[in-house]
Amino acid sequence: MRWLTALNYLPVVGENKSINKDMNGKNIIASTYVNANEKNLNAINPATGLAIEGDFFKANESLVNDALASATEAFQLYRSINKDLKAAFLNAVADEIAAITEELVKRAAEESGLPLPRLQGEVGRTTGQLRLFANLVAEGSWVNAIIETAQPDRQPLPKSDIRRMMIPIGPVVVFGASNFPLAFSVAGGDTASALASGCPVVVKAHPAHYGTSALVGEAIKKAVEKTNMPNGIFSMLYDDGYEIGAALVKHPLTKAVTFTGSFKGGMALVKLADERENPIPVFAEMGSINPVIFLPDALTNKAEELAKKYAASISLGAGQFCTNPGLMLAIESPSLTTFKKSLADAIAAVPSATMLTNGIADNYNRLATEVINNDKASILGISNLTDKDLKNQSKAIVAEISATEFIENPEFREEIFGPYSLLVVAKDLSELESAISSLGGQLTATLMADKEELKNYISLLNKLTDKTGRIILNGVPTGVEVCASMQHGGPFPATNDSRFTSVGSTAIYRFVRPLAYQDWQQDLLPDELKDGNPLNIFRTVNQKLTKADE
């Protein structure tokens, strides 16, 4: 097999042994551990503020160059390997991760403060999405093959044979996210979809979970070895600042960037990418407050049930989800008063929880204090610190504001990352619609409605549709199903490009572009476009979607 000749030109510097008994903290370049001489980094347990066992090496510019040079070289092999081998590799990554679940969950819990069951679920989600992409790749129709055969006798001009499919664009830089140390990190959805598309990946590990990153990085490294992939398809670099991330985005061989995090962080990367000599796409999933509209009949019929459901959704995972319901809207009514009372009670009973990092906790407490001290909003409910010995604890908070004040004061439309939500009370439907119109783009929007009432709110629905990538009926926005029909990406500023999703199988389309072959020689066409349809995939042939072997 041609791709077995893959480069391995980067020397294994030092021995390939663990720094401590459980953890290798070296940077990974082309699936190989390499040394870096700069200062050691340590992971911090946010609940204690103390360093966790394991030393990690800060990367440098030279490693950035090596990572992208090896990714570019590996791309020429990896882009066109057999789809079943690529699927086997993705499944092998899932297998390697599944095999270390216990160790991984333990380490991730120490580093993130997230509870074990949540992290166990996240391992399942991570391996599940790797397998989802393996299946997608093995099936093969995702390349959107379109074939139009020649018409040599057409008048006034003959028609050429033209065949088009999606091809991968090249090395992708993936920024690990803090809030999903597994599912949106080293082998998360971005990495899985980029590797599935045929693009090599260079991961910038998130400083909030070096050890979790190291364990997953080693799992990918092993899968590369076991399935004989070109080594350069995976590299991972450590940094506690912005230097390495910026160098990765600016590197001339980088072809795309993925990021999940703050608006400020995302837009900084977009700016760097736009300023390159050759601009590249950045897929930044940024701030979203995920409005939830409580319609009158729903409140009348189940105010207390809704309050409990939403107190739970607001405080789930210390509110550290991009789909956290940070905004609730309703028209004033006696039922709303009942809802408010129940919500206040439920929020007051939420136990405090460890936030992901000291920075995130500080930021949450600062913004929460600003809301508490702001005379335009009032506090509806607030929880107590239940464990005073732990650091970086968050209190759940729900505030209330009139729609008039909400519309006039844009600062209330900004995301407060944590267990916080703001209830906007409108005098009437018209004011409710105005409040919706004042919003920026969102990842999700939710309607809580009784079956018969929704059809009376078509104008409101249209306004909401224009603001969001996913619209939910009678559910909660937290919990993002990983499937083909998911859309996790909304109008600016929720993401910088609402045409793509970062969750679900269509996330693969972030890393491809169409290429058309005109009058090309059959034996040199990719299998996807050959006569006889050797891969047995769906193709659009002369305007018909078919598996026929035209």
Place this chain on the structure above:
Amino acid sequence: MRWLTALNYLPVVGENKSINKDMNGKNIIASTYVNANEKNLNAINPATGLAIEGDFFKANESLVNDALASATEAFQLYRSINKDLKAAFLNAVADEIAAITEELVKRAAEESGLPLPRLQGEVGRTTGQLRLFANLVAEGSWVNAIIETAQPDRQPLPKSDIRRMMIPIGPVVVFGASNFPLAFSVAGGDTASALASGCPVVVKAHPAHYGTSALVGEAIKKAVEKTNMPNGIFSMLYDDGYEIGAALVKHPLTKAVTFTGSFKGGMALVKLADERENPIPVFAEMGSINPVIFLPDALTNKAEELAKKYAASISLGAGQFCTNPGLMLAIESPSLTTFKKSLADAIAAVPSATMLTNGIADNYNRLATEVINNDKASILGISNLTDKDLKNQSKAIVAEISATEFIENPEFREEIFGPYSLLVVAKDLSELESAISSLGGQLTATLMADKEELKNYISLLNKLTDKTGRIILNGVPTGVEVCASMQHGGPFPATNDSRFTSVGSTAIYRFVRPLAYQDWQQDLLPDELKDGNPLNIFRTVNQKLTKADE
């Protein structure tokens, strides 16, 4: 029908009569002629330098606001009208244009200097692509419906019902292009694909063909009236400078921009769009020199035939195509000497032709003079002025340069818009590949090869593939088939976004984004996503592509 209530709030200012007997030169806002008080504009015949009959009104900021306000209002109706009605509208635009073919071709010839047969072909292409999009919309599967049904009993968590499809993004600003006064202008591919997607269009008419724009604008206006579309889906504004175009791109209600033209012009629009408070996508098709590689056996077997074929392609339409073969590359050999001699003779015999505008002719002559006076390149062939009484005439020119000089001097890789091409002579294959590696992104790349030799150039093919959106074997890049498999868009700087095409039916995907409905009520879902598949379209239902009525 709901959309019959479409707004018509913009007054018909003045009477709806022609300024002269053939032409109404007023701006069109919401399919209605409106006055503007600023200075009159006139079209210029580039062959004579004289004004052509007909006065046109320069638009102003207030008309920009009116156009986008009415487009935004119309969008709420137009986005969800029945697909057959939308198809009927697109066909009606084609019918109205076909009905005025004679007048249109005559006016376009006067304004552009292009020959009548070419313009007759362009009318056919323009109506053909409108009908192509009508068929696409009527068929309906283009929305990429993906349905995953609920699994209420799934462990550990139930799965929601999630259904996703492409929805239109809103008002699109289309810049008419100078070099295709019909097919890339007022009702060209950009307008056709945007209207097909469900987006209203605001056209900035190109100053090189006001009259052609007016005639086509009136055709669209009539089609809107005859098929009872919301008036706001079409507006068209005149300007002889940059002010109106910039105001359109910066307008908060604009959701996307299309442009075909120079690198400088395209990047200026990209910059304006990026600097908006809400950045929007710009689809700019910019410079491309469309490399053609002549492989040794092909040259040995048919040097003279290839020379004639390429002299014709280089000088077609005075070389004013974005796919003009502005660069040829070959390895030195005795056959190449024969090719060069034949090419020089064929180019010398090319009759001079009128260029589109005085600005384009001046620019061409300035850049051609720079090449002629540059001691790194030599002139291989040049034609004579065959009609000295006409203005803005172009001479066809082919220059030659060594691969060494070509690689070292980036100015030779810039587009010279006109009947010009540069032959790069490499000493060997390695130098040929280096020359290819030095190139920026391209719309097309072409290989002239004998059947057996192509497979010996896999490394070259890989390098070329990474540079282009369309790769052609033994043809010429001029002539872009309008079909589903076409890709007209390549890596930067050929376009600013290689993931999309501006020609062919998939051009529709520039103006849509995915929206997911979670647990949504059946009666409020779009028909495309309803149980029972009422539109009988292809949908991916629980991971199977099917027309079954799941």
